[in-house]
Amino acid sequence: MIREHFIEILALQHRWSDQATAAMQRRGVLIRDVVPELFRRNGALSVAQGGWSPFPMDVQGKDGIGRKSQVPWVRFFSPSESNSATDGWYAVYLFTGDGASVVLALMHASTHANGDALIPRDARAIREAVDWARGELGEWMQHDERLLTDIALRAPKSKVSAAYERSIVAAYEYRVEAMPTTEELLGDLRDVVGALAFLYFARS
Known part of the structure; x- marks a missing residue:
């Protein structure tokens, strides 16, 4: 079912609006x-709860604060390492604005909150963080x-998509016309979460 819902979200991307239209309301239900x-039901829980993550993990989906974002996302994170999407490292599905693909990324928080607005972080600081992570994950890369x-x-x-890309x-990347099976998607997610765990341990 994960595969089918991804395909539906990408179809809804073609009807994107920053307003709460019927299409965006449906997208929000799927994402959030x-x-x-x-x-969560397919194993994205902590080891103590019987899941496959090497650290206590939570899942969060967002489609915009107030206005609907052009790039909605679903992220996987340790609450102690990344208590919000504007802090720390996490794995995340990013749905492209044109509805052509969904990206499973290992990334650092790329924005900070200013009220209801998201402001891109300093590009140099992001580059330093990404370079550090790539150095730590050399073999995995x-x-x-x-x-x-x-x-x-x-x-x-989108005012933040460029910051996402830098981070x-x-x-x-999964193209909508060649979307993997749910089992294959979960396999890649386990792989990325393992790399994320390595970064968490490297920071400790």
């Missing part, structure tokens, strides 16, 4: 509620030729 719960280091989210009306350490 349905998809995170499916991942080479283990799968599908891993990408340059991603385009194709969201020209990505490595990513898998």
